[in-house]
Every structure is written in C-alpha cells, then in structure tokens.
Amino acid sequence: MSVMTEELLRSLPDLPDILAKLKSGEYELHGGVVRYAKGTGKGGQIVGHLLFPGDSQQTQAQLQQLQDTLSNGLGSLQTGMDHLQQSMSVLQGLQTANLVMTGLNLAVTTAGFVIVCQKLNKISAQIQAQSQTIAETWKLVSEAHERSQLTDEAQFRSLLLSARQFCEEGDVQQLRALIPDFHKEYQFTKLVLERHAAIPASTVQRLSDIRVLQDRLVNLGLALSHVQAKSGGVKYAHESLAQLETDVRALNVQRIEGLAIDRDTASKISHEQFAGVTDFLQHGKQMMPALAYQSEVITLETKHPGLLQQASTSREIMFLAA
Incomplete structure (x- = not known):
C-alpha cells in the first residue's frame, strides 16, 4: 500500500x-x-x-x-x-x-467469497430439506421434463468448490471458464422467481420457498461479481451488481403490483401472511444500500490493491x- x-x-x-x-x-x-x-x-x-x-x-x-x-x-x-x-x-x-450480516467486503476479499459460498451451500441444503415444495416450485419453469435434482446439486457444489479453489490460487483462466456456469445458475433462479412473481397467490402461499430462492439469487449475484472482479473483468463485476439490484427491485415491484390487481387474493391474506410478505419486501428494499456498497468496494480494491485486507x-x- x-x-x-x-x-x-x-x-x-x-x-x-x-x-x-x-x-x-x-x-x-x-x-x-x-x-x-x-x-x-x-x-x-x-x-x-x-x-x-x-x-x-x-x-x-x-x-x-x-x-x-x-x-x-x-x-x-x-x-x-x-x-x-x-x-x-x-x-x-x-x-x-x-x-x-456475515461480512461487508463480500465482493472482493477471499474471506468474503468463502462466506458467500457457505451461504449458497446452506441454501442448497434448505432446498433439499424442502425438496417436495421446491420441486413443485421448479415445475413452473420445467413442465416439459422432470428436473434431476441430484445431478443439478452435484454440478452446483462442483461449481462453488472450483470457484473457491481457483480464486485462492489466482488462476484467472480457470475462473473465466466458470463465468458462464454462474450466469446459468443466476438466470435459472431469476426465471423461477419471475414466473412466481407473476402469480399473486404464489407470493403468499409459497413465500418460504421464494425467500430461499431469492437468497440464492442474491448470493449467486455476489459470487458472480467476485469471480468477474478476480478474473480481471471489473466492468462486468459492476454490471452484475447493478443487475442484481435491478432484478431484486423489479421482482418486488411485480409482486406488489400483482397483489394490488388481484383483489381476491389480497382480500384472503391473513394478518400473519401479510406480516410475512411485508417483511420479505422490506428486506429486499434494505439490500439496496448494501449492494451499492459492494460496488464501491470493487472500485476501491481496483484503485488500492490490498486495502480491504488491511x-x-x-x-x-x-x-x-x-
């Protein structure tokens, strides 16, 4: 320094x-x-x-x-x-x-990336624990064939382990090769969430599943940004964070508008369900300054290498x- x-x-x-x-x-x-x-x-x-x-x-x-x-x-x-x-x-x-809550410098530092990987592994475990309801959730975007959950889970874990290893070793070439797989996981999760956001009743009835999947989307976005930054694509790392912020905001807007239009569904929401939906939407809003911070972190590390470690x-x- x-x-x-x-x-x-x-x-x-x-x-x-x-x-x-x-x-x-x-x-x-x-x-x-x-x-x-x-x-x-x-x-x-x-x-x-x-x-x-x-x-x-x-x-x-x-x-x-x-x-x-x-x-x-x-x-x-x-x-x-x-x-x-x-x-x-x-x-x-x-x-x-x-x-x-588990570390602020997630976008750049190796320790932060490990945290993101750990969170994604926990989310995968939650998906496995909720396999029956999650499987029904997946069906909205995979009606043509039954999804092979074990194969997908193995591929996902392999992606995270490989990314962590290549980040720690500084293997830029191998990291770049993983970027398409991160995009695929991110876009698939986003498509599932978009399909559910278009169904007002789903926001209420499947909120626990949606919460897990949105956490997955956020942490995939952070992981993708980290891999891009570490492999020299700082511009794309910024774009990934900006896209993540836009996607979370758009999903919440779609959910709110859907419930406002579907008065029949809205009128049947219990006080407990309303509190849960409100908390979920508020949580998405609270992410915005944190994502803005992550973008600034990438800029700082680029200008002052090693600064975040200190x-x-x-x-x-x-x-x-x-």
Whole structure:
C-alpha cells in the first residue's frame, strides 16, 4: 500500500469532524459512501468511503456504536433532522440486510467469497430439506421434463468448490471458464422467481420457498461479481451488481403490483401472511444500500490493491478519504 493511501486511511472514531458533519446534515451516507448533502454546493460529491472490520460481530457492534453516536444529541439538531434520519436508515439497512450480516467486503476479499459460498451451500441444503415444495416450485419453469435434482446439486457444489479453489490460487483462466456456469445458475433462479412473481397467490402461499430462492439469487449475484472482479473483468463485476439490484427491485415491484390487481387474493391474506410478505419486501428494499456498497468496494480494491485486507484486520470502522 502506498504512503499516500496510508495517510488517507484513518479510523473513523479518530475523525470527529466527519461524525459532526454527518450529524449536522452537511454529509450523508449512501451505502458505505460519505457524500456531501444536497444544498451544500457540492451535493453528491464523495467525501470518503467507510471500510468495515472483517469480523461480522465486530462489524455489527461498530455499526451500532456509529448509530448511537449519530443519534446522540438528535433533539438539538433540528435543522439536520432529515439528513440524519436518512443516514440512520442507511446504517439500519446495512445492519439488517441478509448479505451484510456475515461480512461487508463480500465482493472482493477471499474471506468474503468463502462466506458467500457457505451461504449458497446452506441454501442448497434448505432446498433439499424442502425438496417436495421446491420441486413443485421448479415445475413452473420445467413442465416439459422432470428436473434431476441430484445431478443439478452435484454440478452446483462442483461449481462453488472450483470457484473457491481457483480464486485462492489466482488462476484467472480457470475462473473465466466458470463465468458462464454462474450466469446459468443466476438466470435459472431469476426465471423461477419471475414466473412466481407473476402469480399473486404464489407470493403468499409459497413465500418460504421464494425467500430461499431469492437468497440464492442474491448470493449467486455476489459470487458472480467476485469471480468477474478476480478474473480481471471489473466492468462486468459492476454490471452484475447493478443487475442484481435491478432484478431484486423489479421482482418486488411485480409482486406488489400483482397483489394490488388481484383483489381476491389480497382480500384472503391473513394478518400473519401479510406480516410475512411485508417483511420479505422490506428486506429486499434494505439490500439496496448494501449492494451499492459492494460496488464501491470493487472500485476501491481496483484503485488500492490490498486495502480491504488491511481494513478487515481492524476492529474499528475505517475511513478512506476520497
């Protein structure tokens, strides 16, 4: 790491001016990026980036500490109330989004990619445990023939194991060869979710299956982006994350519109089902700042190789000046 980068990378608690300006509303948080707020004359310009500890529990503790710091004295900051509330919402999204709960630097670091692979393996296990209902879910896009679940599962596990090995070995050529298989898995999962999103009753009756499959889609998107970044396709890594954000948003919009049109289905939803659907849709919304952060992570690692590794060993949130 260059001397210049070391001078720019500081522990956030050691920069009270940054915290003060977040409180006052001069700065805002967008994902993990600190920007000038609108009306400051520099609206939208990047001030710096937040980099988080590699340990998930430490990350959560640091995010909570940052929230508490920003909340302190809220009553005396009426002029910055709206800006601060926006920053607080971003932090809450970072804390509660599924993909962030187990590590923030997933898009680039090897440790982060291992986490994604582990999550995908757990999701595969969930699909196996729910094999009967999942099989019925698959049928919507495979009516012509019965899907061979064991063969597909073996191919999927092989893909993840191979990707992990080639990432750790830095075998760019072999990684590139795996990209079409990641695209295939991603697109198949997306097609299943799109077919179900078009059926309002499915959103209610098969929500547990849909939740599992959407988690699979998100983590496949992260894995694909990681493989592309590691194999030199930074442009495509960004595009994959942007597409993932667009797909999750579009799926939720389709579900909401479907229930709004199908009043018969909507009228039969129980309070418990309504709470489940609302929580699922909110969860999708909370992913957005986290996915934006992942995109910024790729940019940072490209500009400053090894930066994330240094940040991940810290026990505090680090701040990289723009």
